[in-house]
Amino acid sequence: MIVQTIQLALTPVFVLVAIGNILNILSSRLGRVVDRARELQERHNRTAGAEHDMVVLEIRLVDKRINIITKAIRFMVLSALCIGTTVAVLFLQGLAGLNLHGVAAVIFLASIVLLLVALVLFLRETQVAKEALSIPRDYLELHRTI
Numbered sequence: 001m002i003v004q005t006i007q008l009a010l011t012p013v014f015v016l017v018a019i020g021n022i023l024n025i026l027s028s029r030l031g032r033v034v035d036r037a038r039e040l041q042e043r044h045n046r047t048a049g050a051e052h053d054m055v056v057l058e059i060r061l062v063d064k065r066i067n068i069i070t071k072a073i074r075f076m077v078l079s080a081l082c083i084g085t086t087v088a089v090l091f092l093q094g095l096a097g098l099n100l101h102g103v104a105a106v107i108f109l110a111s112i113v114l115l116l117v118a119l120v121l122f123l124r125e126t127q128v129a130k131e132a133l134s135i136p137r138d139y140l141e142l143h144r145t146i
Helices: 002-044 049-096 101-133
Strands: none
Touching: 002 049, 002 101, 049 101
């Protein structure tokens, strides 16, 4: 019976490993964004005019990215907690002989929904990052022919 429970618990554990890898990526991105925010905050007081406006615009985008990444991490962690709960329910079922298939299925489904929400937030953060990384039109000097 315990062998079957271990086999049944393998799928959620693989999802947990994937969540851990995505959390690592999100944490790295958050670290880089926070470093960029600190750099921009230092430049904020030393700039004026159009350059200052560009710094403020980027600070706003960085702030947006920090908020989105933090939300994505929150949903990822909640998903991981649901996966852990699913594994615990499966073992409880196997050891106690209870019929908790429905409970395990609902918790696992919740973890997948939370994972999907986190991935959508990750996608949104990459879109905001693209906005921040776009070269300002002023630098492109599109009015000139070269």
